[in-house]
Amino acid sequence: MLYFIGLGLGDCKDITVKGLEIVRQCSRVYLEAYTSILTVGKEALEEYYGRELLLADRDMVEQQTDEILKGADVSDVAFLVVGDPFGATTHSDLVLRALNAGIQYRVIHNASIMNAVGCCGLQLYNFGETVSIVFWMDTWRPESFYDKIKKNRDMGLHTLCLLPSLSRGRKIYEPTRYMTVAQAAEQLLEILQNRRDRGEELAMTEDTVCVGLARVGAEDQTIRSGTLQELASSDLGGPLHSMIISGHLHPLEVDMLKLFSGPEGLKTLKMTNSSTYVS
């Protein structure tokens, strides 16, 4: 049996009881090591689980599948994934290869950023399509995610923006580059200016209410609500970050967002119909 086990978002103890029991009885345990990171390192996980973890980087998962699947038809192999195994990234390819080799699989779910963002008080069923923001380069500055945000806002829906975390090689616990909420907000501000220059009707403004989230589910989780402009100068600390662009806000959602605004922030502001706060 090949077990896909979600580790949740925080530390060693965010694995489920069921997941931990399976990890401890599997013959080999792989740790998927390229789509996300926990706030604790591999060594801490190994110590707590009482098992050696084999790092499975992108190359191994995509090219050396046979190694992962070896013997899984007669013994149990675990494949650990930060968050949920079918959350922000799916492992459909590995599922299909396993079945093709006559190996059954089972999924042990856990929280992923896709549902845990609900902790900021915005209701998950008021979210539209999730977007992924990418690092801009000198000559490659895609703006397509803004158009998705626009579609969501036109329907009054919130948008979860996943921010990249790029690990290089195998040193995944020392990520060299991840995008902060401030950087994502800066890119969005630039897009707004570009669109304004072109005379487009904007889907949002510098004053649209946004939420920055860092290390959701961890002890030092940080949530900050504010205008897009405010978030562009925020500092939410270490990775991972994600950001929400609000759509239409329900009064209870507003009350929750006020919990996460600074003293000069939303607490003293009022909401308008366009979900923009004005003083």
Added chain:
Amino acid sequence: MLYFIGLGLGDCKDITVKGLEIVRQCSRVYLEAYTSILTVGKEALEEYYGRELLLADRDMVEQQTDEILKGADVSDVAFLVVGDPFGATTHSDLVLRALNAGIQYRVIHNASIMNAVGCCGLQLYNFGETVSIVFWMDTWRPESFYDKIKKNRDMGLHTLCLLPSLSRGRKIYEPTRYMTVAQAAEQLLEILQNRRDRGEELAMTEDTVCVGLARVGAEDQTIRSGTLQELASSDLGGPLHSMIISGHLHPLEVDMLKLFSGPEGLKTLKMTNSSTYVS
């Protein structure tokens, strides 16, 4: 401290290690008992957790909040929620009342149906707004959820449909009424006919690929892919059920859905651009 602890979707052991440790050291433990159910009953949870669970029905959570919060400023109280505490239902009101009473809170996340549906192979970031389907009555037959499905499909996005589970009074582990995938599909077929009669251009047809999911995360989880028409005559067993209306399907998503179709189903069918399968 007031702890909001997600129980996940399956049985006793889907709680996280962290959640279980907290449950065992709290002075009182409430079980939120109106928005969802686990496949095991309260007694099984009590035995495994080693703690008495106080049922918190809707009336208690909304009207008798003081009882839940009593003493939580000086000791620890746990509030258990099936799935994730901020998943399909949020508990913002309880959070705000706690803070207002000077009580801090903390959230222990877990899987919810909102992210666990990814196990069918449809990618979560290809989903649009989630819709809730309601039981129709003789004179109250709302069709608004169809319009949301239409908007999602117009953008090529999948739609997660949450199906109701109504518990009556305190006997929440003997739900008298929950909606099956077949019933939801029947309602949708009727809406399609209504719209066709009105001459509307349809967002989907009887042949649109849908996915029925039952007891996601439990040992006896059942997933069935098929056309809307096929799902209308499916039997996926006991609660809870949910349904997905597909949007544009990526080839890898098609391969995954084929795993869950019957022998006469999608395996022998081909995909067209409209995500409708035709033989």
